[in-house]
Amino acid sequence: MNILMLSSTFPYPPTRGGTQVRTFNLLKYLSQRHAITLVTQYESDVTETEISRLKDCVDQLVVFERPRDSEVAAGILKKIQRFNTFLQKGTPPSVLNRYSVEMQEWVSSFVRARKFDVITCEHSVNEIYIQEHFIKQLKTVVNIHSSVYGTCRNQLATGISENALRDKINLPLLRRYEKRYCSKFSDIVVTTEEDKIQLQAFSPSSKITVIPNGVDLVSFPNRITDPGGNCLVFIGAMDNLANIDAVCFFSNQVLPEIQKIYPNTTFDIVGSRPAPEVLALQHQPGINVTGKVPSIVEYLHRATVCVVPMRTGFGIKNKTLEAMAAGVPVVASDRGLEGLAVDGNNILLRALRANEPAEYITAISQLFNNPQLRFELSYNARQLVETEFTWDIAGKRYEQVCIGDYSNG
Structure with missing residues (x-):
């Protein structure tokens, strides 16, 4: 089968962020049995070596330069123009500022030539390249990593929106947008049941399949020994709003209280492109902001506990799955554990749940004090x-969607 995959985010290396991880591992699986053409965009930090290595993973790689926001384009006039387009046509500025006319022309011409059996959008931002008549010519699939409407609504509800007034105005527009673009696709893929329920309400007739994220078990091997101690770790791209909020909340409201009980407690914030407010945290006792590191798993393996104190952001968190795969006990919020059965009736305990500062203090103290509990969580989570x-499981289910076989998924 000939599959055209669209990703405005360059999906290599698959350690850049959650979008890249999911996109790369799904295309890697599909490429074993199908001819994959990947159309993507690159930015200034993408190297020729990375382009070459990604090219080896697919049958054809087509790369366009991502449109640049010049100082003029980023000015108030351009923002007003984009918002007017949002009002009139329903496409958000966050989608428009990635849009490439050249990429659109390439996609449209190859669809007209009937070169492909399936076209997939890896992240909803790529829906803009799908014209309404495409669905009559080939299978159209959108792989929604998280609902934009649901995310905006959640950020407003939790009070972490960067611009609350803007987001209150945008919320009904995002609802309209998500409902409209869903109609262009023969199949919709989401990562959690929560997103499925949200999108099914928008588009009751759509075929929606839940395919969770996975973990590369070779890259995240189970650790051999428990290091003990009082070392906490958080992993994630540190220019991401949800991650910034998580580490600031934890560093300011939880960590100082933990350190009153366990003075030697350290907190490693591991991830590329740390924002200024994240860098500022390293002035607090015990906090180490690493920036990009050669090996995330090394930091996981030497941590006593991995914390995932997310207060916003939908979908299954790669960071949670990666910590579980590495054998590190996890303390996480409801958002950090979304889509994972980790506690409750007739469920093995696989992580400790916390949402308020006092709950984090209690859960982390339990794990610091109890090696047996750490072992239990590590073992059960790795088994889960x-x-x-795994990405093999996710890839198989994605393949079933692409070829139209739902019997096993």
Whole structure:
């Protein structure tokens, strides 16, 4: 089968962020049995070596330069123009500022030539390249990493929106946008049941399949020994709003209280492109902001506990799955554990749940004090990942959607 995959985010290396991880691992699986053409965009930080290595993973790689926001384009006039387009046509500025006319022309011409059996959008931002008549010519699939409407609504509800007034205005527009673009696709893929429910309400007749994220078990091996101690770790791209909020909340409201009980407690914030407010946290006792590191798993393996104190952001978190795969006990919020069965009736305990500062203090103290509990969580979580959350499992289900076979998924 000939599959055209669209990704405005360059998906290599697959350690850049959650979008790249999911896109790369799904295309890697599909490429084993199908001819994959990947159309993507690159930015200034993408190297020729990375382009060459990604090219080796697919049958054809087509790369366009991502449109640049010059100082003029980023000015108030351009923003007003984009918002007017949002009002009139329903396409958000965050989608428009990635849009490439050249990429659109390439996609449209190859669809007209009937070169492909399936076209997939890896992240909803790529829906802009799908014209309404495409669905009559080939299977159209959108792989929605998280609902934009749901994310905006959640950020407003939790009070972490960067611009609350803007987002209150945008919210009904995002609802209209998500409902409209869903109609262009023969199949919709989401990462959690929560997103499925949200999108099914927008588009009741759509075929929606839940395919969670996975973990590369070779890249995140189970650790051999428990290091003990009082070392906490958080992993994630540190220019991401949800991650910035998570580490600031934890560093300011939880960590100082933990350090009153366990003075030697350290907190490693591991991830590329740390924002200024994240860099400022390293002035606090015990906090280490690493920036990009050669090996995330090394930091996981030497941590006593991995914390995932997310207060916003939808979908299954790669950071949670990766910590579980590495054998590190996890303390996480409801958002950090979304889509994962980790506690409750007739469920093995696989992580400790916390949302308020006092709950984090209690859960982390339990793990610092109890090696047996750490072992129990590590073992159970690793088993969960091995049986339900590998990229082979996710890739097989994605393949079934692409070829129209739902019998096993």
